[in-house]
Amino acid sequence: MAVYVLKRLAYMVFALVGVLFVTFWMMRLAPGNFFSITQYQNSMQLAGFQQMNPGIIQAWVQRWGLGLPWYEQFWRYLRDIGTMHLGTSFEYPETPTLQIIERTFPVSLLLAVLGVAVAVAVSIPLGIIAAMKRNTWVDSGTMFVSMTGHAIPNYVLAVLFILIFSLWLKVLPVIGWGKPKDVIMPVLALALPMVGSMSRYMRSSLVDNLRREYVTGVIAGGGSSREVIFGHALRNSLIPLVTVVGPTLAGLMVGTVFIEQIFGIPGLGSYFTTAAQSRDYPMIMDSTFFYAALVMLMNLVVDLAYGVLDPRTRRR
Amino acid sequence: MKRNWHGAVVSGILVLATALAGCGPAARHATTTSSSSGSAKPSGTFSFYINKGTVWDPAIWNWGAHMDQIGIFEGLVRLGKSMAVRPGVAESWTTSSNGLVWTFQLRHNAEFSNGDPVTAQTFVYSMERAVNPATSKAAGAGTSWFNDVPIVNGEQIAAGQADPSTLGVKATGTYTLTITLTKPDTQLLDQLAIDPWQLPVDPKVVQGAAPTIWTNAATIIGNGPYMVQSVTPNVGMTLVPNPHYWGHVTLAKVNLVFTATKQLLAFEGGQLDAAVLASTDIPTVKSSTTLSKELHWVPTAITYTVRVWNSSNNIFQNQLVREAFAMAIDKQTISEKILNGTGTPAYGQIPTWMAPFEQQIGYQYNVQKAQQLLAQAGYPGGKGFPTVSVLDATFGSPDAVAEAVIQMWEQNLGVTVKFDGQNWGTYVKDISAPNPSTVVGYYQNGYGVPLPDWQSSIPHHVVGSGGDPTLPETLSGSDYAQYYAITQNVALSTADKLAQEKAFLLAHANPTEVQMLKTAQQAWATTDSTSAMKLFKQFETEREQMAYVDPIYTVQNAMLIRSTVQGYHPMQLWLSTPPDWINDITIS
Numbered sequence: 001m002a003v004y005v006l007k008r009l010a011y012m013v014f015a016l017v018g019v020l021f022v023t024f025w026m027m028r029l030a031p032g033n034f035f036s037i038t039q040y041q042n043s044m045q046l047a048g049f050q051q052m053n054p055g056i057i058q059a060w061v062q063r064w065g066l067g068l069p070w071y072e073q074f075w076r077y078l079r080d081i082g083t084m085h086l087g088t089s090f091e092y093p094e095t096p097t098l099q100i101i102e103r104t105f106p107v108s109l110l111l112a113v114l115g116v117a118v119a120v121a122v123s124i125p126l127g128i129i130a131a132m133k134r135n136t137w138v139d140s141g142t143m144f145v146s147m148t149g150h151a152i153p154n155y156v157l158a159v160l161f162i163l164i165f166s167l168w169l170k171v172l173p174v175i176g177w178g179k180p181k182d183v184i185m186p187v188l189a190l191a192l193p194m195v196g197s198m199s200r201y202m203r204s205s206l207v208d209n210l211r212r213e214y215v216t217g218v219i220a221g222g223g224s225s226r227e228v229i230f231g232h233a234l235r236n237s238l239i240p241l242v243t244v245v246g247p248t249l250a251g252l253m254v255g256t257v258f259i260e261q262i263f264g265i266p267g268l269g270s271y272f273t274t275a276a277q278s279r280d281y282p283m284i285m286d287s288t289f290f291y292a293a294l295v296m297l298m299n300l301v302v303d304l305a306y307g308v309l310d311p312r313t314r315r316r
Numbered sequence: 317m318k319r320n321w322h323g324a325v326v327s328g329i330l331v332l333a334t335a336l337a338g339c340g341p342a343a344r345h346a347t348t349t350s351s352s353s354g355s356a357k358p359s360g361t362f363s364f365y366i367n368k369g370t371v372w373d374p375a376i377w378n379w380g381a382h383m384d385q386i387g388i389f390e391g392l393v394r395l396g397k398s399m400a401v402r403p404g405v406a407e408s409w410t411t412s413s414n415g416l417v418w419t420f421q422l423r424h425n426a427e428f429s430n431g432d433p434v435t436a437q438t439f440v441y442s443m444e445r446a447v448n449p450a451t452s453k454a455a456g457a458g459t460s461w462f463n464d465v466p467i468v469n470g471e472q473i474a475a476g477q478a479d480p481s482t483l484g485v486k487a488t489g490t491y492t493l494t495i496t497l498t499k500p501d502t503q504l505l506d507q508l509a510i511d512p513w514q515l516p517v518d519p520k521v522v523q524g525a526a527p528t529i530w531t532n533a534a535t536i537i538g539n540g541p542y543m544v545q546s547v548t549p550n551v552g553m554t555l556v557p558n559p560h561y562w563g564h565v566t567l568a569k570v571n572l573v574f575t576a577t578k579q580l581l582a583f584e585g586g587q588l589d590a591a592v593l594a595s596t597d598i599p600t601v602k603s604s605t606t607l608s609k610e611l612h613w614v615p616t617a618i619t620y621t622v623r624v625w626n627s628s629n630n631i632f633q634n635q636l637v638r639e640a641f642a643m644a645i646d647k648q649t650i651s652e653k654i655l656n657g658t659g660t661p662a663y664g665q666i667p668t669w670m671a672p673f674e675q676q677i678g679y680q681y682n683v684q685k686a687q688q689l690l691a692q693a694g695y696p697g698g699k700g701f702p703t704v705s706v707l708d709a710t711f712g713s714p715d716a717v718a719e720a721v722i723q724m725w726e727q728n729l730g731v732t733v734k735f736d737g738q739n740w741g742t743y744v745k746d747i748s749a750p751n752p753s754t755v756v757g758y759y760q761n762g763y764g765v766p767l768p769d770w771q772s773s774i775p776h777h778v779v780g781s782g783g784d785p786t787l788p789e790t791l792s793g794s795d796y797a798q799y800y801a802i803t804q805n806v807a808l809s810t811a812d813k814l815a816q817e818k819a820f821l822l823a824h825a826n827p828t829e830v831q832m833l834k835t836a837q838q839a840w841a842t843t844d845s846t847s848a849m850k851l852f853k854q855f856e857t858e859r860e861q862m863a864y865v866d867p868i869y870t871v872q873n874a875m876l877i878r879s880t881v882q883g884y885h886p887m888q889l890w891l892s893t894p895p896d897w898i899n900d901i902t903i904s
Binding site: 088 | 370371449452453455456457458459526527528530531548549550551552573574575577578581582584585586587739740741742743744745746
């Protein structure tokens with residue numbers, strides 16, 4: 001197991017360098033630069049404008065090493081990543097990007113984890129009910145409700161929740177972050193669309209297991225429905241769900257941007273998208289590194305979880 | 317420039333404009349003491365939307381600096397109702413007979429939020445610091461500084477050619493400050509009130525400190541009525557009364573919200589007391605008896621335009637063609653039907669609420685005439701006219717206004733128009749890179765008037781900032797390619813490059829435009845206000861008649877302001893129209 005993990009970690013290093021190299025080049029190929037974009041956008045919004053004399057631009061180019069040959073810039077970046085001495089972003093020149101990630105990632109993580117947790121908590125019982133009552137109106141009804149949730153995008157649900165909980169019932173705030181109640185609507189908006197696919201996975205997997213011979217054996221031995229499902233079939237049925245949950249969680253950590261913007265939540269998603277739009281190279285590179293490493297780690301964890309849930313995969 | 321700015325009713329605007337804009341320079345430069353006196357305790361919480369700030373150093377160009385100027389700091393003067401200049405730390409001021417020396421008498425009881433005094437020397441330190449390029453180099457950002465504020469040595473210091481201590485700002489007493497100009501400038505007070513570079517910073521806090529002090533709530537030390545309690549990057553900030561402020565502080569708490577989306581819902585949910593609506597919100601608001609009473613129309617100084625896009629095909633260098641395209645746009649319909657009142661028809665780059673004469677000089681909607689002009693140019697019914705492109709910083713489908721303009725040109729002129737939506741980076745690059753002959757058309761753009769008086773805005777934009785930005789658009793295709801090569805020549809020093817660019821434009825740009833520039837320069841140099849006004853008007857008339865820029869609409873914000881809020885005077889020069897002085901606001 002230790003050798004397997006080490007091998008996977010070594011692959012990760014190569015994959016990360018590859019991801020960073022591609023990102024580095026895509027960024028350079030994208031037209032426009034941070035100063036020209038922000039200066040242009042802002043000049044159209046108000047009376048004042050910023051003066052960029054050549055000395056300032058020169059200092060800026062020097063500070064971020066933008067005048068160096070590309071291979072030197074890339075090497076410097078890899079070296080900084082290796083020593084975890086990341087610099088500052090263009091937009092927040094006083095704040096190290098690592099500090100921004102440290103401050104904002106937990107927020108996105110919290111949203112994603114709670115969203116997935118709620119989705120899993122709802123999907124498992126729904127899937128079990130639908131599987132137990134398969135091909136009845138309960139099955140159709142459960143799946144209809146969950147698929148409807150799946151069909152509605154999370155930002156539409158967000159507005160719907162705001163209307164219900166903030167404007168009609170007046171129990172939750174429209175925007176804000178810091179109090180426990182600020183989490184409720186964003187998490188529900190993230191969770192409900194996931195329930196559709198997760199409950200479907202759960203149902204199909206459970207139905208499949210209930211048809212297996214070992215289940216027939218349990219039933220023949222006098223096992224009750226409860227014993228069949230909770231004692232035998234459920235654990236095996238969770239494997240496909242785990243396959244979905246890992247990548248969903250990783251994807252959600254970068255995919256909470258709409259929800260963050262609607263509810264005014266200070267997560268990493270909104271920083272990442274703003275950085276991409278404004279060509280904030282350091283922020284893009286560092287967030288990409290962070291997310292890529294995270295997704296790779298998540299995949300590793302999922303693969304290891306398979307081993308825990310299904311000992312056969314450990315032997316392979 | 318893809319925003320939800322949208323439509324309006326002219327009569328309503330004019331009434332509001334009169335109410336909001338004041339009656340002219342004389343009324344706008346009050347020298348009486350601010351009304352913020354009294355002994356009542358600060359009360360109420362006020363929450364409003366404003367663009368996101370990332371650093372709160374007044375010397376650095378950032379939305380944070382603009383937040384500084386509306387209540388976290390207080391300069392010599394500030395803006396008040398109708399964007400009038402009000403006394404700030406300066407209680408009174410006088411001008412020398414030749415208009416070159418301004419003397420400000422400062423109040424003796426102005427203090428920073430840490431109790432340190434604000435003196436004339438504080439202003440000298442702060443202004444020298446703001447103009448000094450080393451400040452922005454250290455911060456990795458641009459300076460906030462108007463090029464055309466004619467303070468002695470200001471331009472030279474900003475360019476790194478003179479020592480900051482030579483700036484024409486001196487403390488002639490503990491509480492007496494003099495500003496010496498190179499030429500008389502009747503708009504000096506407006507410029508001081510509008511731009512944050514003049515705000516005083518505490519030398520004891522700032523000297524030798526790392527730039528990080530300007531992002532930390534505890535170390536942003538201002539002298540305004542409010543101080544920063546907390547900052548949540550990307551989300552907002554909270555202000556509370558500054559116990560050391562010399563006057564009365566009205567509000568107990570102020571929340572500045574950086575989240576632009578769903579402002580209507582946030583207003584209804586009680587999280588915002590002032591919200592800027594999207595055009596799509598207007599029918600909902602109008603149908604609500606409660607909300608419609610809290611709806612206010614605020615004309616801004618920002619105008620949505622389309623400009624001729626450079627091309628090696630000179631078809632748009634033909635005056636008849638440009639006029640035809642200008643006259644084929646129905647601005648009234650765009651403002652009323654598409655924008656639901658969040659825009660008013662624009663006939664010049666100065667909004668009609670600032671300069672009503674613009675309505676007479678700009679091109680009116682006249683399809684028949686437009687078709688005649690195009691036929692005269694050799695393209696009857698649009699036959700033989702190349703496909704027209706409209707470049708917009710909208711990735712994907714056109715914004716509603718661009719879509720309407722495209723449709724009107726196609727229907728009214730019989731030409732084929734294609735939308736070219738790009739992301740911001742590509743857009744910024746494409747508007748200046750030379751186009752082949754196959755690309756002809758317009759690019760969508762915006763223009764913001766920098767000062768409340770239109771006659772001051774023209775020299776500011778055209779003369780003070782280094783030249784009329786329209787000139788390159790008047791170059792023929794081959795000339796534009798040569799001009800672009802100069803702008804991209806890294807071998808040239810900045811001074812040489814600017815000199816070469818200017819010389820090339822004056823030699824090759826449309827001669828009428830070059831002559832207009834001379835008119836503007838003449839007006840800028842004229843000290844007699846009546847003569848200057850006449851020249852400015854002449855310039856503006858000629859500029860609009862050239863039709864290189866087609867103004868479509870001026871943004872008119874539909875704002876919901878809670879009925880319990882009094883004293884919200886919008887800063888109309890900024891698109892988001894935040895209050896121009898938070899401390900004028902009270903909650904009943």
